[in-house]
Amino acid sequence: MLALAALLTHPAPAQLARETGPKCASSAVATAPVARPAEHGPLPTLLSQTGLYRPGSTTEIAPENRLYSPQYPLWSDAAVKRRWIGLPPRTQIDASNPEEWQFPSGTRFWKEFSFAGARVETRYLERLSDGTYRYASYVWDPALGDARLAPEGGLPGVSELAPNVQHDVPSREDCRVCHEGRSTPVLGFRALQLSTERDPLAPHREAIPSGSLTLEVLMSQGLLTNFPREWASRTPRIDAPSATARAAAGYLFANCAHCHNARGPLATLDLDLDQELIPTGYSTMLATVAGRASSYRLPGADSSQRVVPGRPQESALWFRMQSRFPAAQMPPLGTKIVDRDAVRLLDRFIRQM
Amino acid sequence: MKRHWVTTVVLSSALFGLTAWFASRSATGAPPAPAGSSEANVSVSTAAKGVDARRAMIARGEHLVLSSGCNDCHTPLKMGKNGPEPDMTRMLSGHPEAMKLPPPPAATMPWLVAAAVTNTAWAGPWGVSFTANLTPDLETGLGGWSEAEFAQAIKSGRHRGRGRPVLPPMPIPAYRNFTDDELAAIFAYLGSVPALKNRVPEPLPPAPPKVAHG
Numbered sequence: 162m163l164a165l166a167a168l169l170t171h172p173a174p175a176q177l178a179r180e181t182g183p184k185c186a187s188s189a190v191a192t193a194p195v196a197r198p199a200e201h202g203p204l205p206t207l208l209s210q211t212g213l214y215r216p217g218s219t220t221e222i223a224p225e226n227r228l229y230s231p232q233y234p235l236w237s238d239a240a241v242k243r244r245w246i247g248l249p250p251r252t253q254i255d256a257s258n259p260e261e262w263q264f265p266s267g268t269r270f271w272k273e274f275s276f277a278g279a280r281v282e283t284r285y286l287e288r289l290s291d292g293t294y295r296y297a298s299y300v301w302d303p304a305l306g307d308a309r310l311a312p313e314g315g316l317p318g319v320s321e322l323a324p325n326v327q328h329d330v331p332s333r334e335d336c337r338v339c340h341e342g343r344s345t346p347v348l349g350f351r352a353l354q355l356s357t358e359r360d361p362l363a364p365h366r367e368a369i370p371s372g373s374l375t376l377e378v379l380m381s382q383g384l385l386t387n388f389p390r391e392w393a394s395r396t397p398r399i400d401a402p403s404a405t406a407r408a409a410a411g412y413l414f415a416n417c418a419h420c421h422n423a424r425g426p427l428a429t430l431d432l433d434l435d436q437e438l439i440p441t442g443y444s445t446m447l448a449t450v451a452g453r454a455s456s457y458r459l460p461g462a463d464s465s466q467r468v469v470p471g472r473p474q475e476s477a478l479w480f481r482m483q484s485r486f487p488a489a490q491m492p493p494l495g496t497k498i499v500d501r502d503a504v505r506l507l508d509r510f511i512r513q514m
Numbered sequence: 515m516k517r518h519w520v521t522t523v524v525l526s527s528a529l530f531g532l533t534a535w536f537a538s539r540s541a542t543g544a545p546p547a548p549a550g551s552s553e554a555n556v557s558v559s560t561a562a563k564g565v566d567a568r569r570a571m572i573a574r575g576e577h578l579v580l581s582s583g584c585n586d587c588h589t590p591l592k593m594g595k596n597g598p599e600p601d602m603t604r605m606l607s608g609h610p611e612a613m614k615l616p617p618p619p620a621a622t623m624p625w626l627v628a629a630a631v632t633n634t635a636w637a638g639p640w641g642v643s644f645t646a647n648l649t650p651d652l653e654t655g656l657g658g659w660s661e662a663e664f665a666q667a668i669k670s671g672r673h674r675g676r677g678r679p680v681l682p683p684m685p686i687p688a689y690r691n692f693t694d695d696e697l698a699a700i701f702a703y704l705g706s707v708p709a710l711k712n713r714v715p716e717p718l719p720p721a722p723p724k725v726a727h728g
Contacts, residue, residue, distance in 0.1 A: 338676045488717035493678045
């Protein structure tokens with residue numbers, strides 16, 4: 162059957178065997194020291210071997226890994242997410258470029274996705290000694306009580322989100338598509354995202370978890386170095402003319418700016434939805450969307466604009482956000498269900514322009 | 515009514531072309547050496563080698579484009595004396611912008627796919643896809659893409675390497691086996707063909723399933 166799914170790369174059986182490797186005995190997990198996977202060696206076959214948990218556990222987080230929660234969460238089809246960072250001992254994050262923090266070699270990130278109260282997958286990002294990052298996803302197996310390394314080509318249909326809508330584990334190529342659209346692949350762990358002052362209108366906002374890392378905590382515990390003095394004394398906040406505009410800009414930043422920014426491979430599009438600490442971030446964003454021609458044309462139109470002020474339904478940005486036709490939807494991957502809260506927010510934002 | 519669609523069940527990757535583009539490279543800005551000097555001779559020799567290498571690369575790209583069937587879908591067919599033949603005045607410019615199509619015929623199993631008479635529009639379970647303008651036109655072709663985006667698009671199967679999925683019948687699973695050098699050569703060749711302004715339509719979603727009322 163010819164279908165879009167046929168275009169996805171699925172690993173050959175030999176590749177699958179290489180990726181998955183021999184099954185690990187649970188005793189090996191229990192007796193392992195606090196795991197640090199061998200750099201440039203194969204990825205661990207089980208999540209419990211990546212160092213996220215205390216030895217022998219798949220629920221208790223190892224104390225060196227710290228919870229964090231971004232101010233503007235990425236929409237992932239209503240997944241409930243938990244995130245952790247593991248910094249190597251006695252290391253710091255270099256914040257000399259406040260927009261693109263540099264993480265020490267050996268830094269690891271985990272993001273756990275749960276649907277309907279069940280853990281479905283946990284994604285893993287690790288900075289290697291050569292400065293590159295590697296990506297993996299681990300798929301939870303309730304019978305095993307652990308999560309197994311997903312094949313490089315991803316794994317479709319691991320959880321039902323809605324009738325005939327399945328959650329897919331992304332391929333590593335798709336991980337790179339989203340994460341390598343700017344100079345650092347770490348997307349949700351940045352100054353604006355870790356601000357203690359939270360946007361009250363951010364869709365799907367989360368309360369700051371107790372004991373989690375915030376910008377304030379990072380600075381007070383000496384985990385940031387070279388953070389410019391002029392930024393250290395300010396609370397990161399999008400400088401927008403209204404609460405709606407602030408939340409809309411924050412949403413676009415978190416969900417779109419990893420591709421649509423002024424520094425990455427798509428910079429030639431001149432669509433910059435970045436925010437961060439740049440005081441002009443909001444006005445730059447506005448200038449690259451409002452009244453600007455879109456390379457995408459709405460159905461039946463000979464030409465379209467990214468945003469037509471006052472008219473959301475004539476705006477390509479709004480149209481593509483509320484579409485899940487794969488050739489039209491934005492973001493183009495990582496979601497199969499429209500974020501209705503965000504569509505309403507952007508509707509208000511465009512009408513108020 | 516003029517017949518626009520041809521129904522088929524066969525999808526051969528030999529029929530299908532590449533989505534791609536080209537961005538020309540500017541020459542280095544070094545000042546020229548005085549004529550007749552040894553430095554100038556070396557410079558001329560080096561430049562000549564560069565031109566030769568570029569020509570060889572474009573020739574290799576042309577060979578790959580021709581042997582991989584890119585024209586089969588990306589150059590519209592027209593009716594000739596002996597039947598359909600590629601309209602080389604529109605070489606590699608994709609589905610003609612001015613060609614408006616009626617809705618595709620409903621697929622009835624075992625028939626699965628319909629193609630327009632130009633071979634540039636395809637209807638199937640994914641909706642309707644239109645073959646891309648591969649010429650180096652800046653606005654409607656590949657003139658705004660980088661070589662990296664082109665290579666990444668073929669390898670990832672995503673528009674510009676990070677956007678929407680490239681739709682069937684583009685044989686991404688076959689073409690992602692091109693090497694980096696081959697993709698660079700294809701890219702160089704596509705950048706050398708005449709730029710044609712032709713804004714290809716956006717893909718269309720599949721028709722919603724008909725609900726039976728009983």
